[in-house]
Amino acid sequence: MRLKESLLSRRGFFTGLIYGGLASLGALVAYPAARFLFHKKQSPLPEAVTVDRAEIETIPPNSAVYFQYGYLPCILLKTEAGELRAFSAKCTHLDCNVQYQPESRKFYCACHDGYFDERGMNIAGPPPSPLPACTIRRENDTMFISFPAAGKEKKSVV
Amino acid sequence: MARLGICTIVLIVVMVTATLVFITGSSTYGQEVPAVKTITVEEVKSEGDQGAAVITAEQVDAARTMTPDRIYGLLSLWALIFLAIVLIRLQVQDDEKLYREGYYSKELE
Amino acid sequence: MIDLVKALDERIKLGWMISLARRKLVPVHRHSVWYYMGALLLFLFAIQAVTGAMLLFYYKPAAETARQSIAEIMVVVPYGWLVRSVHHWASNLMIVLAFVHFFSTLLVKAYRRPRELTWLTGMLLLLLVLFFGYSGYTLPYDERAFFAFNVGTDMAGAVPVAGTYVMEFLRGGDTVGTDTLNRFFAIHVGVLPLGLLAVIVAHVILVQLHGMSVPISVLKKAEAEKREIPGKPMFPHFLWHDAVNCLLLFGGLVTLATLIPSELGPEIDLLKPAPVGVKPDWFFLWVYQILKWMPTYVLSIEGEVAGIVGLIIAALVILFVPFFDRRAQRDERSPLFTALGWLSVMAFVVCSIIGYFS
Secondary structure (H helix, E strand, C coil): CCCCCCCCCHHHHHHHHHHHHHHHHHHHHHHHHHHHHCCCCCCCCCCEEEEEHHHHHCCCCCEEEEEEECCEEEEEEECCCCCEEEEECECCCCCCECEEECCCCEEEECCCCEEEECCCCEEECCCCCCCCECEEEEECCEEEEECCCCCCCCCCCC | CHHHHHHHHHHHHHHHHHHHHHHHCCCCCCCCCCCCCECCCEEECCCCCCCCCCCCHHHHHHHCCCCHHHHHHHHHHHHHHHHHHHHHHHHHHHHHHHHHCCHHHCCCC | CCCHHHHHHHHHCHHHHHHHHHHCEEECCCCHHHHHHHHHHHHHHHHHHHHHHHHHCCCCCCCCCHHHHHHHHHHCCCCHHHHHHHHHHHHHHHHHHHHHHHHHHHHHCCCCCCCHHHHHHHHHHHHHHHHHHHHHCCCCCCHHHHHHHHHHHHHHHHCCCCHHHHHHHHHCCCCCCHHHHHHHHHHHHHHHHHHHHHHHHHHHHHHHHHCCCCCHHHHHHHHHCCCCCCEEEHHHHHHHHHHHHHHHHHHHHHHHHHHCCCCCCCCCCCCCCCCCCCCCCHHHHHHHHHHHHCCCEECCEEHHHHHHHHHHHHHHHHHCHHHHCHHHHCCCCCHHHHHHHHHHHHHHHHHHHHHHHC
16 A cells, blocks of 8 residues: 555565665675685785805806796796896796797797797787896895885785 | 488598597697706795794684674674564564455465 | 566566465464474575685695684684684584474474474484584594594494494594595585485475474364464465574574684694593583493493494484384374483483583
């Protein structure tokens, strides 16, 4: 039964209130559940990693070795001239690990035929951006390798 | 009928040929990548980062203590439950009245 | 505006389901309150499934990582303490309500013809719920869980003939180790939920088929007074009653979980002796106490084995009570079985209390 002027019958009003009440109860329950499920683990990257010069001497020129920077796999290249360059080994396309091809002096990603030159610039294939490069600094007999943005940008947020 | 037989035979021949081509063809599965050479590095630890430290019993007990936030949460929960129950009881009263009037013996159209 | 009801009716025959629910009448009499137990248990099962699935996101089921992962849930994960405590308290409440439901159907004799199958499936559900509770509190792999593993599987091993096989199956070997945790995890998360769900479906279908049973005393009274037993339709009246009960249960559950959050025992130390006063969880205290009373040897059988076999026999008698209770089958008063029913309630409660304080 409903007054001419009203939008709803009294019964409809109460039914709406009940469902609204249950919906707010649902929201009160859903909030902690969502926070529980969407929790992200903190996994910060170290400020830098160190390598002994002795180990560096063992790397033949025009070849690359892999190392772990926190959770990031990285690649350390020693050029023909003996210069050291370090990059993240994760292809900027879809995160496959790249490999160094000494014959062509390029980094190659086997997943979708992506190519980076020896300075990490993306030159062919799907990769949209260059390989993130590290800065290498020498102190006495140790090399310090670090990502310029590590400690700030790379720290994941909870 | 004969057409059906010929089609079946052709289909089987095509399937067998395609299978043989794919099975005997070269595959890249399990192909060796050039041997991975790795070097060991030392991480430079800064004071701020802790990583996955072992969680102590004290921390677990601390997580079990009551905080004002939890009390507010409980109170709001009971307030909403109370509201929902009052509304539902009102609705049930209305339904009883309708039942007595025979409303619920009518089938849903 | 879309008429939602009409749209659903066209596609899933909502109208047919609602008219079925409207035609189903729930009898109203002084024992009607026991009819609510089923819906509450179903609600608790849903809560367990959801909170259990949520906990699965963070629990790591290996001997080295299990306890730490639970500590992480309690301390690091937002509201982890709440989800875990709700899961724990809901399991306790579910076992309480399962026993209440079991004893109430035993005493009002709802197992009479034609509801024997409902009774049998119900007993199976009780067993599954108890096993759920037991396997659940072994998963933290803390000190208490370790003793639960040892004692529980030893008792399973004490059953004559099949015992050794059951024990080795549960342990994943001769002794309790890392494989045992894996097995109990598989049982708790994989086997039992599917089994429970299947038996619940059978049980609920049977209940719907036969309608609600009316106690003999109420039947006799209505006969004597020559009147019908009044009934209320399932939809919408009883559905709203169920909703109110479930809301109250939910509120109580969250309150308990917030006021008394779950504990986490110390790490397992294989060389440590059993702590003084180590006991099973509350729902097995009656078994613990009865076995404690058994003498070391009963007619040259080991006391523990005799106790377990005795309990199994008693359980089988209760399981087949619909077939023993001839008078109830004829819808006649059956005071002997009522007395036996009250005896079993008393035994359960008294043994549990004594077990708690002993």
